[in-house]
Amino acid sequence: MSLKTILPGKLGFGAAPLGNLYHPITDLQARITLELALTAGMNYVDTVSYTHLDVYKRQAWDSGIRYFDTAPFYGAGLAELRLGAALAGRPRADYVISTKVGRLILDEIEDVNARDLGEKGGVFKYGRPNRIVNDYSADATLRSIEDSLERLSLDRIDVVFVHDVAQDFYGDEWLGVFDTARKGAFKVLDRLRDEGVIKAWGLGVNRVEPIELLLALDAPRPNGCLLAGRYTLLDHAHALQRLMPMVAEHELGLIVGGPYSSGALVGGPNFEYAPAPPEIIEKVARIKAIADRHRISMKAAGLQFALANPAVAAVIPGASRPDRIAADHAALAEVVPAAFWSELRAACLIHPDAPVPETD
Numbered sequence: 001m002s003l004k005t006i007l008p009g010k011l012g013f014g015a016a017p018l019g020n021l022y023h024p025i026t027d028l029q030a031r032i033t034l035e036l037a038l039t040a041g042m043n044y045v046d047t048v049s050y051t052h053l054d055v056y057k058r059q060a061w062d063s064g065i066r067y068f069d070t071a072p073f074y075g076a077g078l079a080e081l082r083l084g085a086a087l088a089g090r091p092r093a094d095y096v097i098s099t100k101v102g103r104l105i106l107d108e109i110e111d112v113n114a115r116d117l118g119e120k121g122g123v124f125k126y127g128r129p130n131r132i133v134n135d136y137s138a139d140a141t142l143r144s145i146e147d148s149l150e151r152l153s154l155d156r157i158d159v160v161f162v163h164d165v166a167q168d169f170y171g172d173e174w175l176g177v178f179d180t181a182r183k184g185a186f187k188v189l190d191r192l193r194d195e196g197v198i199k200a201w202g203l204g205v206n207r208v209e210p211i212e213l214l215l216a217l218d219a220p221r222p223n224g225c226l227l228a229g230r231y232t233l234l235d236h237a238h239a240l241q242r243l244m245p246m247v248a249e250h251e252l253g254l255i256v257g258g259p260y261s262s263g264a265l266v267g268g269p270n271f272e273y274a275p276a277p278p279e280i281i282e283k284v285a286r287i288k289a290i291a292d293r294h295r296i297s298m299k300a301a302g303l304q305f306a307l308a309n310p311a312v313a314a315v316i317p318g319a320s321r322p323d324r325i326a327a328d329h330a331a332l333a334e335v336v337p338a339a340f341w342s343e344l345r346a347a348c349l350i351h352p353d354a355p356v357p358e359t360d
Contacts, residue, residue, distance in 0.1 A: 001199070001200060001223055002223060002224055002251055002252050002253045002313070003159070003200055003202070003223050003224030003252065003253030003254075003255065003313045003314075004224075004253035004313045006096060006158065006159065006199050006200055006223070007067050007096060007253070007255075007313050007314050008066040008067055008095070008096055009065070009066055009067060009314065010307055010313075010314050010315065010332070011065055011067075011303075011314065011315060011316075011317075011328065011329070011332055012065060012067035012068065012069060012255070012314045012315070012316035013034075013037045013065050013067065013068045013069070013316060013317075013318070013319070014069050014257055014258070014316035014317060014318035015068060015069060015070035015071075015074060015079040015080075015082075015083050015318065016070075016071070016074045016079065016318050017079075017318040017319060017320035018030045018033070018034075018070075018074065018075070018078065018079040018082045018083060018318075018320065019073075019074030019075025019076075019078045019079035019124055019127050020075045020078060020124060020126035020127045021074070021075075021123055021124060021318070021320070022123060022126075022270070023126060024126040025320045027082065027085075029320065029321070029322075030082045030086075030320070031082070031085065031086055032322050033319050033320060033321060033322050033324075033325060034082070034083065034086035034087075035086065035322075036322045036325040036326065037064060037065040037068075037319070037325050038064040038065065038086070038090070039064045065325075066094060066095040066096060067095065067096045067097075067098075067314060067316070068083055068087075068095065068096070068097055068098075069097075069098045069099075069161075069204075069226065069255070069257070069316050070083050070097070070098070070099050070100075070152075071099055071100035071103075071161075071163055071204070072099070072100065072101075072103050072104070072105050072132075072144060072147065072148060072151075073100065073102075073103050073124070073132065073163060073164070074124065074127070075124050075126075075127025075128055076105050076124065076127045076128040076129070076130040076131075076132055077105045077127075077128055077130060077147075077151050078127045078128050080099065080148055080151035080152050081151050081152075083097075083152060084151060084152035084153040084154065085153075087152070087153075087154075088153060092154070092155070092156075096158045096159065097152065097154065097157055097158050097159070098157070098158060098159035098160065098161060098204075098226070099145075099148045099152070099157055099160060099161075100144075100160065100161045100162065100163035100204050101136070101140070101141045101144040101145060101160055101161075101162055101163065101185055101189075102134060102135070102136050102140075102141075102144070102162055102163040102164060102165065102181065102185065103132050103133065103134055103135070103144070103163060104132070104133045104135055104140055104143060104144055104147070105128075105130050105131075105132060105147060106130055106131040106132070106133060107130065108130065108131040109129045109130060109131065110129060110130070110131040111129075123273050134177075136162065136165065136177060136180045136181035136184050136185045137180065137184040137185070138183075138184040138185070138187065138188045139184075140184070140185075141184060141185040141188045141189065142188060145157060145160065145192075156197070156198075157198060158198065158199045158200070159198065159199060159200045159201065159202075159223075160189055160192075160198050160200075160201045161201065161202055161203060161204030161225070161226050162181050162185045162186065162189070162201070162202070162203050162204065163204050163205075164204070164205060164206070165177050165178045165181050165203065165205065165210050166205045166206060166207040166209065166210045167207060167209070168206050168207055174210075178210060178213065182217070186201075186214075186220050186222075187220060189201035189220075190219075190220035190221070193223070199223075200222075200223035200224065201222055201223060202214075202222035202223055202224045202225035202226065202252075203222065203225045203226070204225070204226040204228070204257075205225070205226070205227065205228070206227075206228045206229050206230065206258075206272075207230065208227065208230050208238050208239050208242060208243045211225045211227060211243055211246075212242060212243060212246060215246045215247070215250055215252075216246075221250075222252070223252060223253070224247070224252040224253040224254060224255065224313060225247075225252070225254055225255070226254075226255040226257050226316075227239065227243070227254055227255070227256060227257065228256075228257030228258040229257065229258040229261055229262065229272065230243075231244075231254070231256050231306055231309065231312070232256070232258065232259055232260070232261045232265065232302060232305075232306065233261075233265055233287060233301060233302050233305050233349075233350065234261045234264065234265055234271070234280060234283060234284070235261065236305075236350070236351060236354060237351045240309075240351055240353060240354055241351075241353075244309060244311045247311040248310065248311050252311075253311070253312070253313030253314075254309075254311050254312050254313060255312075255313055255314050255315070255316060256306040256307075256312055256314070256315045256316070257315075257316050258317075258318075259302045259303055259306045259315045259316075259317050260298075260299070260302050260317060261280075261302075264276045264280055264281075264284055265284060265287075265298055265301075265302050266298045266299055266302070267284075267298070283349065284298075286347065286349060287301065287344065287349055290340060290343050290344060290347070290349075291340065293343075294336070294337055294339065294340040294343075296334060296335075296336050296337075296340060297327075297330075297331055297334060299317075299327055299328065299330075299331035300330075300331040300332075300334035300336055301336065301340070302331075303315050303317070303328070303331050303332055304331070304332070304334075304336055304357045305350070305354070305356065305357075307332075307357070308354075308355045308356050308357045308358075309354070309355050310355065335359070336357060336359065337359060338356075338359045341356040341357070
């Protein structure tokens with residue numbers, strides 16, 4: 001079964017910002033943001049009105065986002081706790097949840113500034129201070145799922161991704177970590193899927209290579225993967241040429257995380273969880289100049305570009321502010337002229353073989 005048959009729509013919600021990614025947000029701000037996601041990004045009023053939840057419930061429940069991706073790593077369980085609180089009382093059959101395994105969140109408290117979790121370990125320094133332990137074994141996978149169910153206050157999880165078995169977190173040791181996951185987490189998740197405990201599993205990574213390696217195995221067989229930051233307007237050539245054909249060959253689905261490239265595409269200061277380098281800033285400026293001439297938003301360009309590839313099942317931009325939910329919905333509905341994509345190709349800003357949206 002492909003992820004395409006499981007996910008309820010093309011637009012999902014990436015919950016990393018709810019774990020206090022880069023900066024802290026309040027529980028109330030997280031709750032309002034999720035309320036908007038659940039109700040189709042209804043008109044944003046103003047931050048001073050956060051306490052008036054009814055303002056944000058004017059549109060129907062059945063028109064909002066119904067796919068939410070989270071992970072224990074996001075704020076040491078904070079994102080899962082906030083997501084679970086927001087979904088409490090909602091009909092369980094009406095939405096899909098994915099979370100991840102590979103890291104256990106302990107009751108032990110530690111100095112978050114001293115965590116040794118790879119080059120991106122500091123991005124959640126404003127999350128909970130609980131100790132995080134990397135563990136991709138079979139026993140840890142089962143425990144991680146149980147812990148996530150408790151934090152989410154749910155009785156089941158739909159999709160489970162094995163988190164960050166890649167070079168960006170483990171450097172030259174990543175192949176060894178991958179092999180540990182192959183012998184432990186992969187087999188457990190394959191069994192749980194076959195037993196009907198979960199609907200699907202795969203990898204949740206920021207690099208193309210681990211997914212290529214997984215899809216080259218004879219067994220176990222995933223249902224799809226989550227790839228963050230590697231199929232965007234700013235970075236897609238490698239995934240387009242190597243990974244997308246493999247995903248199509250196996251009839252799987254790929255979820256695109258980080259479609260705004262850590263915010264760089266839409267004017268943010270970060271790319272790849274670090275300050276954007278000059279060449280990325282220049283590329284964004286060139287794309288924006290073309291977008292401005294065609295009077296389209298950068299969000300529309302980013303989301304619609306990712307979804308144009310037939311291997312992509314959904315995109316999951318993150319949000320920590322209510323107004324950004326409405327902007328994501330508007331971006332999907334925005335009409336982007338074919339001339340915009342043609343101009344990007346002519347300027348060598350997208351790969352010549354990259355699919356683009358069909359427009360009238």
